[in-house]
Amino acid sequence: MLYILFMIGLIWLGWKLIVFAIKATWGIAKVLLYIVCFPIILIGLVLGGLIYIALPILVVAGIIALLCGE
Template sequence: MLTLIFVIMMFVVFGKLIMLAIRATWGITKVLFTVVFLPVILICMVVGGLVSVALPILVVIGVVALIGAER
């Protein structure tokens, strides 16, 4: 009986730790894509001659950032 309680509590504790790790990883991934990968992709598009595609993407992201900053 004690073993069953121990196993159940172990799943509860490690389940909560796994959920915390997933939330932290998701937050780090969002920051990494926003701060590092998006500007690099836009710069590569401009250097590659795709200014006509990079500029609208930049404008859309800017508008979304302005609307999202009001919260």
């Protein structure tokens, strides 16, 4: 009986750790996307001569950052 309770607890703990790992990974991915990749993409657009695309994206992102900022 204790073995069954132990196995249920172990499976429950393993599931919670997997969910926590997925949430942590998603958080790290968002940070990398917003802080590293987004500016590199905008710089690439400007260097490629597509400033008419990069500028509106930058303005929209800035407005969203101002409205959603804490």
